[in-house]
Amino acid sequence: MASIKDVAAGAGVSVATVSRVLNDHPSVSADARARVLAAVDALGYRPNAVARSLRTDQTRTLGLVISDVLNPYFTELARSVEEEARALGYSVVIGNADERPDLQDHHVRTLLDRRIDGLLVSPTDGGSPLMLDTVRAGTPMVFVDRWIPGVDVPVVRADGRAAVRDLVAHLHGLGHRRLAIIAGPAATTTGSERVEAFRDALREYGLPLPDAYIGQGDFQAASGRRVTEEFLDLAEPPEAVFAADNLMALGALDAVRARGLRVPDDIALAAFDDIPWFVHTDPPVTAIAQPTPELGRAAVRAVVDRIEGRPPRSVTLPATLVVRRSCGEPPAPDTRQANVTQRSNP
Amino acid sequence: MASIKDVAAGAGVSVATVSRVLNDHPSVSADARARVLAAVDALGYRPNAVARSLRTDQTRTLGLVISDVLNPYFTELARSVEEEARALGYSVVIGNADERPDLQDHHVRTLLDRRIDGLLVSPTDGGSPLMLDTVRAGTPMVFVDRWIPGVDVPVVRADGRAAVRDLVAHLHGLGHRRLAIIAGPAATTTGSERVEAFRDALREYGLPLPDAYIGQGDFQAASGRRVTEEFLDLAEPPEAVFAADNLMALGALDAVRARGLRVPDDIALAAFDDIPWFVHTDPPVTAIAQPTPELGRAAVRAVVDRIEGRPPRSVTLPATLVVRRSCGEPPAPDTRQANVTQRSNP
DNA sequence: CCTCCTCGTGGAATCGATTACATGCACCTG
DNA sequence: CAGGTGCATGTAATCGATTCCACGAGGAGG
Incomplete structure (x- = not known):
């Protein structure tokens, strides 16, 4: 691989001049510049980023x-x-x-x-x-x-508090009262924060968030599956499940389907993070979209x-609720609230 | 940031010795090694990968x-x-x-x-x-x-020829005769190869692959949507569409839904590349899975x-067909062929 | 006891760039 | 015409590592 020395030799100048041309330093004669450029071209020279980094830090x-x-x-x-x-x-x-x-x-x-x-x-x-x-x-x-x-x-x-509040309003409006969440790791802010926002929004509607309805996930699909199974095994399973990210929602979907149950008829589902696939899942998933x-x-x-x-x-930046069908029939357009977007196709 | 010189000074040895310890060269006394290691620890020294790369190439x-x-x-x-x-x-x-x-x-x-x-x-x-x-x-x-x-x-x-053949057999078995493909760019091997495999397989069943049934996509969702619309606008639209990758299949799903049509009742769909989401789309998508x-x-x-x-x-490595419901009701288990995997849940 | 090895070590060159400093030349000004 | 200014250029130090070579000490062998 050609180095700056080869270019210097080829152009008949010193390496300093070559370097000046390369970093377009003003004080280089037109003639020298042309010769250097020609040599660079002829040799297919490319500066070694490693060497440059070492020198320039x-x-x-x-x-x-x-x-x-x-x-x-x-x-x-x-x-x-x-x-x-x-x-x-x-x-x-x-x-x-x-x-x-x-x-x-x-x-x-x-x-x-x-x-x-x-x-x-x-x-x-x-x-x-x-x-x-x-x-x-x-x-x-x-x-x-x-x-x-x-x-x-x-x-x-993204701040999801408002969108989570919109989601809870949406669920409440559809008649769901027993709401559960699949949380992320408590050590992550998004893990604990989404639970907090959910709990606060529930409080506004006078709904409790019992410990049994807080499933501990790790943001990966398998944990969504596991937690959902635990929910379904409860004496009184939740009517709606909110997954704190899209992969755990995928896992939840897996678990529900494995039981032969249907979303949203048997259980409603919503997710944090919107993705293109949610438009085409069965059913399309209501989600909170981040910018x-x-x-x-x-x-x-x-x-x-x-x-x-x-x-x-x-x-x-604010996150927004995107209503689809996974929580039940969406409200008629005239009843929908501010900050609630209704999307069917991308 | 501490450099090898600082370590050398701290340990009371030369940089050469430090370097030898770091690259565990045999000829270093136990005493010197211990002092170097102690200095490394005290300074929180980490070798500069940039400098090392320059020297070792x-x-x-x-x-x-x-x-x-x-x-x-x-x-x-x-x-x-x-x-x-x-x-x-x-x-x-x-x-x-x-x-x-x-x-x-x-x-x-x-x-x-x-x-x-x-x-x-x-x-x-x-x-x-x-x-x-x-x-x-x-x-x-x-x-x-x-x-x-x-x-x-x-x-x-992955070699998808056998799987494509299995797919065509599957489609043929379900009664589909007008089969179309959304191809990738002809400049890519996977773009042209999948078309070839599809054409060859169709030939085995005496089916034609008219130019109108070869849509030109670019492996991205938007092109899948566009091509599918063109297919649906044909006087005689295809009965089944094979998308050469998963994103174009997503686009096809978009286009079909936008027309108010249903998969597989109105049109069958299959895709190259299997992904976890295909289990949960409406309907679950039959796909060719690569290892x-x-x-x-x-x-x-x-x-x-x-x-x-x-x-x-x-x-x-061989790719394999994963049959789901997007091409019509899957064959009864006892009639299924070799190399055709039947999966419902991941 | 002298010579030869081996071992541990340090000095210094090197990788390929950038850049401070020195130098030489041309030109301008008083 | 002397001295100053500024431009184009080259020399050499430098960044932080690795590694060749030289050197001294100590042990083995004759």
């Missing part, structure tokens, strides 16, 4: 550690992150934590070793020592979707602000 | 350029690739081409600039000059899923073989 790379690549929500997030980063001249290295704190630490460590310029994380837990040290060391970092309480890092996320691409873009802008010395800002 | 990183991150098939592939790579001590940098040759080239170039040790590609086109140059330059490379004909690079993929995780693992082993000087092998 910046890699123009962002690390993104997500909780689960198989979750379409995170996949969409990753896509928008990469897109925005590319627009700003950064590359993205994705690490998939698979909801495992140890894997998350592994990726953080690897990314740090690679000297990425900034880190985007949606933490799978309450903050490992490594994560805390990383923040303390001053690594530019931003939390996306989930965050770690008490850590001074900007957070980019995922916007979140990704905002997160990238926040880290890059931090990296380039500007003050980064936390961003919170 | 290897990054222990693999590049993976996939056609579309939003496609669950590629997402699953990416996951297994990362997993196997990690097991072998490599990191993976993913580039998402979004089915765009220009983006694909962008990622290949960036990855090459970063001096990744090897490249895994599922090409979105017939081979750009850059791609060809990269192969010619001797960069360890392996094609996954799709490949570029005439290029001497190992290919890891995706195995493909990812095999691909990684192939590039790593190449990187580490062993001869890499191409790998072809």
